[in-house]
Amino acid sequence: MSPDFLYAIEVLLNGLMAGVMYSLVALGFVLIFKASGVFNYAQGVMALFAALTLVGIMNGQVPFSHLINAVFGTHLHDFGWQVPALAAIALTAVVMVFFAILVEKLILKYLIGQEPIILFMATIGLAYFMEGFGDLMWGADIKALDVGLPKGGSLWIEENTVWLAAEGERFFGFFIDKLDISATIVAIILVVALTLFSQYTATGRALRAVADDHQAAMSVGISLRAIWVITWSIAGFVALVAGIMWGSKSGVQFSLAFIVLKALPVLMLGGFTSIPGAIVGGLIIGMGEKLFEFFIGPLIGGATENWFAYVLALIFLVFRPQGLFGERIIERV
Amino acid sequence: MSSYVTPDGRTIGDVLLEVKNITLRFGGVEAIKDISFDVREGEIRAIIGPNGAGKSSMLNVINGFYHPQEGEIWFHGKKRRAMKPSQIARQGIARTFQNIALFKGMNTLDNIMTGCFTHMHTSLIEQAIWWGRAEREEYRYREKVEHIIDFLEIQAIRKTPVGALPYGLQKRVELARALAAEPKLLLLDEPMAGMNVEEKEDMCRFVLDVNAEFGTTIVLIEHDMGVVMDISDRVVVLDYGRKIGDGVPDEVRSNQEVIDAYLGVPHD
Amino acid sequence: MYYREAGDFKTSYRADQQNFPIRFDRIHFWVMMVLAFGVVPFFINDYWANAVFVPFLIFAIATLGLNLLTGYCGQVSLGSAGFMAVGAYACYKLMTSFPDLNFFVVVLLSGGITAMVGTAFGLPSLRIKGFYLAVATLAAQFFLVWLFNKVPWFYNNSASGQISVPRREMLGIPITGPETAASTKYLICLIIVFVLGFVARNLTRGRIGRSWMAIRDMDFAAEIIGVDPLRAKLSAFAISSFYIGIAGALFFSVYLGAVEVGEAFGINNSFLILFMVIIGGLGSIYGSFAGAAFLILMPVLLKNVLVSGLGWPSDLAAHLEFMIMGALIIIFLIVEPHGLARLWAVTKQKLRLWPFPY
Numbered sequence: 001m002s003p004d005f006l007y008a009i010e011v012l013l014n015g016l017m018a019g020v021m022y023s024l025v026a027l028g029f030v031l032i033f034k035a036s037g038v039f040n041y042a043q044g045v046m047a048l049f050a051a052l053t054l055v056g057i058m059n060g061q062v063p064f065s066h067l068i069n070a071v072f073g074t075h076l077h078d079f080g081w082q083v084p085a086l087a088a089i090a091l092t093a094v095v096m097v098f099f100a101i102l103v104e105k106l107i108l109k110y111l112i113g114q115e116p117i118i119l120f121m122a123t124i125g126l127a128y129f130m131e132g133f134g135d136l137m138w139g140a141d142i143k144a145l146d147v148g149l150p151k152g153g154s155l156w157i158e159e160n161t162v163w164l165a166a167e168g169e170r171f172f173g174f175f176i177d178k179l180d181i182s183a184t185i186v187a188i189i190l191v192v193a194l195t196l197f198s199q200y201t202a203t204g205r206a207l208r209a210v211a212d213d214h215q216a217a218m219s220v221g222i223s224l225r226a227i228w229v230i231t232w233s234i235a236g237f238v239a240l241v242a243g244i245m246w247g248s249k250s251g252v253q254f255s256l257a258f259i260v261l262k263a264l265p266v267l268m269l270g271g272f273t274s275i276p277g278a279i280v281g282g283l284i285i286g287m288g289e290k291l292f293e294f295f296i297g298p299l300i301g302g303a304t305e306n307w308f309a310y311v312l313a314l315i316f317l318v319f320r321p322q323g324l325f326g327e328r329i330i331e332r333v
Numbered sequence: 334m335s336s337y338v339t340p341d342g343r344t345i346g347d348v349l350l351e352v353k354n355i356t357l358r359f360g361g362v363e364a365i366k367d368i369s370f371d372v373r374e375g376e377i378r379a380i381i382g383p384n385g386a387g388k389s390s391m392l393n394v395i396n397g398f399y400h401p402q403e404g405e406i407w408f409h410g411k412k413r414r415a416m417k418p419s420q421i422a423r424q425g426i427a428r429t430f431q432n433i434a435l436f437k438g439m440n441t442l443d444n445i446m447t448g449c450f451t452h453m454h455t456s457l458i459e460q461a462i463w464w465g466r467a468e469r470e471e472y473r474y475r476e477k478v479e480h481i482i483d484f485l486e487i488q489a490i491r492k493t494p495v496g497a498l499p500y501g502l503q504k505r506v507e508l509a510r511a512l513a514a515e516p517k518l519l520l521l522d523e524p525m526a527g528m529n530v531e532e533k534e535d536m537c538r539f540v541l542d543v544n545a546e547f548g549t550t551i552v553l554i555e556h557d558m559g560v561v562m563d564i565s566d567r568v569v570v571l572d573y574g575r576k577i578g579d580g581v582p583d584e585v586r587s588n589q590e591v592i593d594a595y596l597g598v599p600h601d
Numbered sequence: 602m603y604y605r606e607a608g609d610f611k612t613s614y615r616a617d618q619q620n621f622p623i624r625f626d627r628i629h630f631w632v633m634m635v636l637a638f639g640v641v642p643f644f645i646n647d648y649w650a651n652a653v654f655v656p657f658l659i660f661a662i663a664t665l666g667l668n669l670l671t672g673y674c675g676q677v678s679l680g681s682a683g684f685m686a687v688g689a690y691a692c693y694k695l696m697t698s699f700p701d702l703n704f705f706v707v708v709l710l711s712g713g714i715t716a717m718v719g720t721a722f723g724l725p726s727l728r729i730k731g732f733y734l735a736v737a738t739l740a741a742q743f744f745l746v747w748l749f750n751k752v753p754w755f756y757n758n759s760a761s762g763q764i765s766v767p768r769r770e771m772l773g774i775p776i777t778g779p780e781t782a783a784s785t786k787y788l789i790c791l792i793i794v795f796v797l798g799f800v801a802r803n804l805t806r807g808r809i810g811r812s813w814m815a816i817r818d819m820d821f822a823a824e825i826i827g828v829d830p831l832r833a834k835l836s837a838f839a840i841s842s843f844y845i846g847i848a849g850a851l852f853f854s855v856y857l858g859a860v861e862v863g864e865a866f867g868i869n870n871s872f873l874i875l876f877m878v879i880i881g882g883l884g885s886i887y888g889s890f891a892g893a894a895f896l897i898l899m900p901v902l903l904k905n906v907l908v909s910g911l912g913w914p915s916d917l918a919a920h921l922e923f924m925i926m927g928a929l930i931i932i933f934l935i936v937e938p939h940g941l942a943r944l945w946a947v948t949k950q951k952l953r954l955w956p957f958p959y
Contacts, residue, residue, distance in 0.1 A: 039732050070913045110935040117677055118934055120732045121879060124872060125930025132923025140916060261743075261868070264736045301751035310740035317737060318728050396825055422827035436818035438884065439811070447815050451827035453808040457836065463803035471807055514826055 010174045011294045012287055017180035019286020020187045021245060025263035026270065026278035027190070028238040033272045034211040035231035036108065039120045042127040044260025046096075046236060049134040051243030051252040053095050055145050056138040057088040063137045085147040089240070096236030097229075104229045112224075131257055140254065145247035150178040183245045190241060191279065194234070203230060211273075265313035285309045336374075339566065346374030348410075349550050350395070350518055355404035357390055364390045365401065366574045372518070377544055377551045379561045382571035383594065388554045389431060391571070392520050395552070396428050397421040408518075423451050427516035429507045431523045431554075437496045441506050444495055445481060448513025449474040474513075481509050484546075485539060501532040508539060512547070519543070521553040525560060533557065537564055562586065570594070637791060642784040650783035651856075652901055658790035659851045661893040664877040665801050665886065666844025671875070672884035673805055674837035675817030676726050676734060680741035682870035684842050686862055687715040687745060688849025690755050693764040696777075696854070697757060704769050704776055704854075708793065711850035712843040718745075719842020726834045742868055749862040765859035777854050786855050793851065797844060802886050804840065813837050814884070845874075876926065880933050882940030891941040899925065 025043060032040045040046075056063065060079040068076055083091070107126065111119055153175045198204035209217040210227045218224055246256055262285075270281025289308040297304045336346045350372040357365040365387045372378045380388045393399045395406065397418040406413045408424060416424075427448070436444050453474060455467040482488055485505050490498060495506055504524060511519055524540065525533045541564055543549050555561050561568060562582040570578035570591045578584075578591040585591055645654060663681060671677050691711040695702060702710075722741040726734050749755045756764045768778030775781050776789060804810050812833045815823035820830055853860045860866075873896065881892020900922050907918040937943050 066914070066917055070911075070917055107931055107935070114934075114938075117731050117735070118938060120735065121677075121875070122931050122934045124875075125927045125934065127927065128872075128930065129924050129927025132920040132925075132927065136917070136920040136924065140920070261739070264739065268733060268736055303747060303751065307740065307743035307747050310737075310743055314725060314737045314740045317733060318725050398821065398824075417829070418821070418824040419827050419829040422825055428825055430822070434819050434822035436815050436822065438818045439814055443811060443814070447811045447823075447828075448826050450808060450812060450815075455808065457804075457809060457840075460807045460809050461800045461803055463807070467803075467807055510826065 006174075008291070008294065010176075011290050013174060013176060014180070015287035015290030016283055017176065017184060017286070018290065019283035020180070020184045021242070021249075021282075022259075022262050022266045022286055023279045023282030024183070024187055024190070024238065024242040024245060025259050026266040026282055027187075027194075027275065028235040028242065029263060029267055030270075030272065030275055030278045031194070031238065032231055032235045035207055036210075036228050037116060037119070037214075038108070038123060039116060039272065040235065041120060041123040041260060042130060043235065043239060043263065045127040045130045045134070045257045046099075046239035047243035047246065047259060048252070048254070048256040049099075049130050049243075050092055050096055050236065050240035051145060051247035051256060052134045052138040052143070054088055054092045054147075054240070054244065055143045055247070055252050057091050058083050058085060058145075058147075059143075061138060066139060067136055089147065089244070092240055093237055096240055097233045100229050100232030100236050103232055104225055108228055109225065127257070127260070131254075135254075142251045142253040143247075145244065145252050147244055147248065149182050149244075149248050151248070152178060177249075179245070179249055186241060186245065187279075190238065191275065194275065207231065262309065265309035268313040268317055285312065288312055343375060343545060345376050345566065348372070349374040349408070350552075351407040352391075352395065353405045353407065355391075355394055355401045355406070357387075357394060357399055357401040364574050365394070367404075368571070368574075368576045369404075370569045370576065370579055372550060372552055373566075374550055375544070375548055376566045377540070377553065377564055379565035379568045380552065380554045380571060381556070381558070381561055381568060385573075386571040387574040388571055389522055390574075392428060392522055392552070392554065396426055396520060422514065425515075425517035426520065427511040427514040427518075428520035429504070429511050429522060429524060431526060433500075433503045433507055435495045435503055435507055435510070437494075440492050440494050441487060441498070441509075442478065442482075442491050444506055445478045445509045445513050446474065448510040449478065451514060478509075478513055481512050484542070485509050485512075501528055501535075504528070504536065505539070508536075508543075512543065512549075515547075516549060519549050519551045521551060523554050523556065525555060525557060533560065540564060634795075638788075642788055645783050645787050647783045650787050653897060654787050655790055655856050657894055657897045658787070658794045659848050659856055660874065660877060660897060661794055661890050662797055662851070663845050663848035663874050664881060664889040664893045665797060666841045666848065667874050668878045668881070668884065668886070668889045669801060669805070669813070669844065670837050670841035671878055672882070672888075673810060673817060674813035674834060674841075676723070676834060676837060677732065677875075678738040678741075678841070679735050679868070679871050679875065680722065680738035680745070681845050681874040682866040682868060683742040683745035684715050684719055684845040685849030685852060685870065686749055686866035687718045687842075688712060688846030689853035689860055689866070690749050690764065690862075691715065691846065692850035692854050693757075693766070694755070696767055696769070700767070704771060704789075705793075708847055708850045708854075712847040715846020715849065716839040716843040719845070720835050720839045723835055723838025723842075726838065727831055739868070742871055746862050746866060761861075763859050763861050764853065766854045777858075779858060781855070789855055790851055793847065797847065798886065798890075801844070801889075805886065809836065817884075876930055879930060879938075880940050882942030883938065885940065885942035887945070888940050888942030891945070895941065896926070 025047060028043045028046070029040055032038055032043070055061075060081040060083060062068070062076045062078055065076045065078075068074060103126070107122060111122060157174050157176050198207055206217070206222045206227055207230070209220070209222055210224060214224060217227075242259070243252070243256065246259060250256075263282075266278060266281040266285050268281075269284060270277030270279070289305045289312075292308050293302065293304050336344055338344050348371045351369075352371075353369050355365055355368050356363065368387075368391065370378075380391060382388050390399060394401050397416055397420070400415055408426075413421075413424075436447060439447070453470055455470050459465065459467040482491060485508065487502065487505055487509065490502060490506075495503060498506065508521075508524065511521075521540070525536050528536065537560055540551060540553070544551055553565070565582060567579070567581055568585045569576060570585055570588070572594040577594055578588045580588075641654070663685060667678060667681050688711045691714040692707055695707045695710055696704075699707075722738065725737050729737060750762065756762055759765075766777045768780070769776055774785060776785055805813075812823065812828045813836075815826065815828050816830055816833045816837075823833070824830060849866070852865070857865060877892035877896050878889065879892070880895055881890070882888025903918050903922055903925070904915070907913045907921065908915050933940055
């Protein structure tokens with residue numbers, strides 16, 4: 001096989017891996033949307049916040065140290081201890097649950113029954129708030145995150161794919177980041193776990209009932225508010241996972257919040273209510289944008305990844321407004 | 334049979350609207366099966382039938398929300414091509430909805446003014462400057478709207494946001510909005526549903542007055558048999574998407590199939 | 602009884618439908634105008650012009666534009682900054698290609714070009730609604746910014762990739778470029794804001810405004826009274842983009858002078874404009890001004906209090922600004938979705954009865 005073709009395949013594979021990362025964020029969206037009808041723009045910032053908290057706990061940082069220093073003229077920075085990764089992840093998960101309860105108590109409770117677009121704008125406000133809050137709590141500098149996941153290109157894959165090209169060609173086997181591989185594995189585990197949870201547990205059944213019809217669910221004694229706390233907690237946990245993956249890859253920094261912008265077209269493509277849709281949509285977008293950049297990008301100046309996903313989703317939506325797997329929207333007059 | 338005069342002195346003219354062999358399907362479900370009937374100018378025509386009989390679907394076909402798979406609609410003696418609801422509105426067909434469809438963000442006056450939309454013609458530029466034609470047009474229609482407001486006796490709620498109005502008044506405002514379009518044919522989808530006796534009487538009076546004063550042809554869906562038999566000239570009866578009866582109220586009342594399907598078989 | 606409307610009777614429809622039906626409001630408005638046109642220009646300096654007045658006026662135009670689309674026609678757009686970029690680059694290309702063209706004509710044309718681009722991006726609104734549309738408008742945001750970044754024709758092949766405004770004069774007074782006086786900048790923006798505010802008010806009280814609101818409130822009911830959703834939505838997109846394009850042209854030519862597209866017209870500005878609309882009040886002309894003023898003044902105030910006053914580091918103030926802005930959005934959506942405009946109306950209601958509770 002010619003090296004050009006093999007490179008294209010490598011691009012494709014990397015695109016798929018990137019797509020998995022997009023799907024991880026999109027997954028959080030779908031969960032919240034199904035249970036509460038809220039289109040949660042803050043999902044990306046939640047990932048950022050979770051990652052910041054995780055790094056902060058691991059490094060034993062003093063929360064709000066900047067603010068405290070500014071107000072009291074102290075020079076606090078950290079407690080001087082390190083917390084092991086797993087314990088820190090567990091603590092962060094607790095923080096995210098706490099966060100979910102606060103969101104329900106302070107925001108959602110008051111917005112029941114509002115139009116979806118109002119809820120959407122409220123989550124944009126939430127995103128702004130959390131972004132400022134996260135930075136205020138842990139500082140805005142770029143932080144490295146290492147929870148012990150393997151990193152760097154996988155030699156094993158490279159060695160075992162070299163033979164694909166003929167002898168003497170410039171091809172050294174597929175380059176695939178180990179981190180991407182672990183992300184894929186984690187994503188698969190997460191999706192399986194969530195599916196099992198929603199299909200086979202009582203809480204899962206309640207979640208699905210709420211997703212179908214709020215009022216009917218309430219009338220059989222399901223507490224809507226408890227369900228919302230649960231979904232936001234799960235979404236917070238998914239955000240934590242996404243935050244770990246993205247943070248390990250490119251450091252924990254402000255731009256992490258922008259992965260939300262990558263997840264939005266994924267959702268438009270996959271439909272807002274479908275977990276498989278989020279996965280397939282993510283893969284299509286990841287693959288599509290890498291291939292487009294590889295083939296067409298050089299012709300028109302590159303950096304097409306910023307908009308390709310949106311334009312693709314837009315064109316797609318015009319022809320199929322409910323997305324790939326979304327339920328068909330029937331309007332009744 | 335061309336035009337004739339009713340016992341109460343109104344002139345009923347030629348056929349204004351004719352639906353011919355309409356069939357409407359949603360996927361595999363046939364909501365309307367091969368229905369034909371006509372509406373004459375100046376008449377009050379009622380459509381009755383049990384829930385799910387296809388009454389509202391029929392109105393939706395007439396004003397263009399649904400496009401039937403088979404059949405033709407003739408309006409003013411001409412076959413109507415497939416049109417968007419807004420184009421049909423321009424031809425002079427207005428309607429009200431079973432579940433009130435007012436513009437919640439506006440007050441009563443603006444809601445009714447919106448009804449004049451098809452008659453107002455000033456361009457964007459004239460609207461932007463507001464001097465001259467646009468302003469004059471606005472006040473001309475404001476005057477017409479005030480007549481309708483007087484007619485329906487809703488002067489007091491002119492500047493009230495419609496969301497704050499009680500149900501009966503909302504229904505009246507919706508009727509006012511439809512009237513502001515000066516329609517030739519007015520479709521009323523359960524105008525008296527959920528009203529108490531007094532409100533029903535008021536609404537009946539308005540429907541009759543509209544018909545008598547403006548000569549508007551009216552097609553209405555109604556469940557209250559007393560009302561239907563009292564105010565309508567002719568009645569169509571639908572059941573499970575089929576037409577099972579058509580004629581003057583007395584005929585329909587004595588039609589055995591109608592009695593079985595709708596009025597119920599008497600227990601004895 | 603600070604505020605009264607008693608005894609203010611109307612004898613004609615014209616009087617009933619005028620801009621400020623209550624006499625007190627009318628006087629209030631004209632006093633403001635006299636201050637804005639007759640007093641402020643003599644006292645304005647560079648700091649006040651650049652920190653407060655000019656950005657306020659420009660964002661007021663953009664907010665008006667987005668409010669026409671979102672507040673009146675109900676179509677949420679997150680691409681406002683992208684459309685501002687269209688206005689800015691149209692302005693730049695027109696100014697450099699036709700140096701003799703009057704500046705106000707250039708600004709108008711920039712708005713016109715943006716209106717066309719906006720209409721094209723509004724086409725999907727016919728098929729998709731609500732937040733699907735909101736997300737779809739992000740396509741405009743990202744694509745347009747990328748386009749102006751990557752195609753050298755737009756920035757006349759300048760090495761930096763920036764565009765900078767050429768110096769123009771009118772009646773011998775510099776109106777663009779570095780030598781422009783603060784009062785000139787202010788007056789240019791003020792005149793345009795005045796005209797556009799007047800036009801927005803007219804459009805929203807007449808036939809077209811009602812057709813937009815009808816689409817916003819209940820689209821199928823709008824159709825049965827003869828409103829064509831295609832025309833209503835596209836005209837809203839066109840006019841909204843016209844306003845936003847003019848805001849972009851002024852932002853570039855009068856306010857910043859030199860622009861790097863990703864920085865000046867990034868997605869944060871799109872959100873900022875949307876926030877101005879929400880905080881000011883969806884579907885209110887007055888609210889557009891209030892919202893723009895509020896969100897322009899708040900950071901200036903925070904900065905003065907926290908950084909200059911308390912001596913905090915400026916990044917801390919920036920974080921707090923984010924938090925306050927986010928919290929305000931949520932609070933407004935919960936407490937008063939109609940924003941400052943409604944709060945003002947409620948206050949007036951209270952003042953009317955003061956000192957009696959009811």
